[in-house]
Amino acid sequence: MTHSSHGFDQINPPSRLLMGPGPINADPRVLRAMSAALVGQYDPAMTACMNETMALYREVFRTDNEQTFLVDGTSRAGIEAALMSLVEPGDRVLVPVFGRFGHLLCEIAERCGAEVHTIEAQWGQVFTPEQVEAAILAVRPQVLAVVQGDTSTTMCQPLADLGEICRRHDVLLYCDATASLGGNDFELDAWGLDVVTAGLQKCLAGPSGSAPISISPRAVAVIDGRKHIEAGIRTDDDEERGARIASNYFDLAMIMDYWGEKRLNHHTEATTMLYGARECARLLVQEGLPSAVERHRLHGAAMLAGVQGLGLEVFGDVTHKMNNVVAVVIPDGVDGDGARAAMLDDFGIEIGTSFGPLHGKVWRIGTMGYNARKDAVLVTLAALEQVLRAGGAPVTAGGGVGAAQEVYA
Numbered sequence: 001m002t003h004s005s006h007g008f009d010q011i012n013p014p015s016r017l018l019m020g021p022g023p024i025n026a027d028p029r030v031l032r033a034m035s036a037a038l039v040g041q042y043d044p045a046m047t048a049c050m051n052e053t054m055a056l057y058r059e060v061f062r063t064d065n066e067q068t069f070l071v072d073g074t075s076r077a078g079i080e081a082a083l084m085s086l087v088e089p090g091d092r093v094l095v096p097v098f099g100r101f102g103h104l105l106c107e108i109a110e111r112c113g114a115e116v117h118t119i120e121a122q123w124g125q126v127f128t129p130e131q132v133e134a135a136i137l138a139v140r141p142q143v144l145a146v147v148q149g150d151t152s153t154t155m156c157q158p159l160a161d162l163g164e165i166c167r168r169h170d171v172l173l174y175c176d177a178t179a180s181l182g183g184n185d186f187e188l189d190a191w192g193l194d195v196v197t198a199g200l201q202k203c204l205a206g207p208s209g210s211a212p213i214s215i216s217p218r219a220v221a222v223i224d225g226r227k228h229i230e231a232g233i234r235t236d237d238d239e240e241r242g243a244r245i246a247s248n249y250f251d252l253a254m255i256m257d258y259w260g261e262k263r264l265n266h267h268t269e270a271t272t273m274l275y276g277a278r279e280c281a282r283l284l285v286q287e288g289l290p291s292a293v294e295r296h297r298l299h300g301a302a303m304l305a306g307v308q309g310l311g312l313e314v315f316g317d318v319t320h321k322m323n324n325v326v327a328v329v330i331p332d333g334v335d336g337d338g339a340r341a342a343m344l345d346d347f348g349i350e351i352g353t354s355f356g357p358l359h360g361k362v363w364r365i366g367t368m369g370y371n372a373r374k375d376a377v378l379v380t381l382a383a384l385e386q387v388l389r390a391g392g393a394p395v396t397a398g399g400g401v402g403a404a405q406e407v408y409a
């Protein structure tokens with residue numbers, strides 16, 4: 001067989017404004033950082049970049065945790081690393097489920113061999129601290145695993161009281177902050193969280209493919225208690241402790257040694273993603289975390305007012321909505337997928353579909369990361385008005401852009 005280019009063109013994607021629940025358009029500065037030259041795995045420039053990235057993510061997570069670094073892979077790589085490394089087969093894990101990503105935590109914890117217990121909230125609602133504490137008392141779990149912002153329902157679970165409850169009952173608290181970090185209040189140390197993971201493709205304004213993680217000293221002690229360094233790099237001084245973590249790639253005990261002073265060889269760090277993740281955090285820290293949250297609050301409020309101004313209904317308890325995404329009830333008689341296709345084809349704007357019980361019932365519209373901007377909000381609302389009208393929905397002329405402008409005024 002002869003080699004040929006098959007006539008394929010260079011990658012040249014269409015211009016899109018990504019206003020769904022993530023991924024969103026990456027900040028051009030992040031993409032520029034990702035085109036920087038590669039260096040070797042132990043080049044001082046590389047290890048310095050890793051250390052800077054750790055320092056930046058301590059600020060993003062609002063923590064002093066030494067163990068703050070990146071897991072290579074998308075956000076669920078961070079979740080798997082956290083749960084694989086914390087949970088031993090037979091451990092009890094409690095998951096308050098208020099959307100699709102709570103189910104994902106259950107699914108991953110089950111694969112870790114955990115005995116998984118759940119409490120469930122109706123989609124569109126969140127839990128009170130009392131409900132969570134009652135479940136902890138009933139289940140006596142080793143780990144409470146909770147999502148902060150569940151993009152499937154747009155809800156943001158309040159976390160401020162959960163750390164204290166978990167410490168009182170000697171439970172480790174894991175949180176998936178993929179969809180919420182950077183756009184909603186988040187205080188790792190003040191809220192007493194033990195392990196938190198995230199991703200870049202939402203409020204952090206990057207592409208997916210890197211999962212920032214931060215681990216409290218008491219969780220580090222648990223994970224280090226399961227350390228089995230792999231053969232070939234193990235020395236006679238390295239004792240093997242506890243139940244070995246079932247995944248090599250997601251073994252946080254070994255990954256901590258790779259990011260730490262030992263620089264013990266593990267995977268080959270994904271240099272280009274490291275550059276991107278570093279730039280995402282650098283931009284957020286430069287802006288200031290409180291300002292970034294306020295920016296998401298403002299543009300999220302403008303989008304919410306805009307869709308309501310068009311006469312559309314919003315799904316769920318809006319007092320607990322994440323700043324960065326809104327679920328809009330598809331009006332009767334409008335073809336939800338057809339309208340999304342028209343947004344894409346006619347305007348180059350992507351809005352999101354939804355999963356499970358909400359599929360076909362709501363669209364999800366995001367205002368996050370690089371797209372938490374006034375022009376992105378107004379253009380999306382203007383396009384949505386046209387698409388709804390073409391679909392036969394009775395919309396208030398100019399009502400979307402007008403209501404959003406009032407929020408900005």
Ligand SMILES: Cc1ncc(COP(=O)(O)O)c(C=O)c1O
Binds near residue numbers: 074077150
């Ligand atoms: C809350 C939450 N957790 C986890 C994920 C999974 O992330 P990824 O697709 O990057 O693995 C997502 C993605 O939408 C999410 O919103």
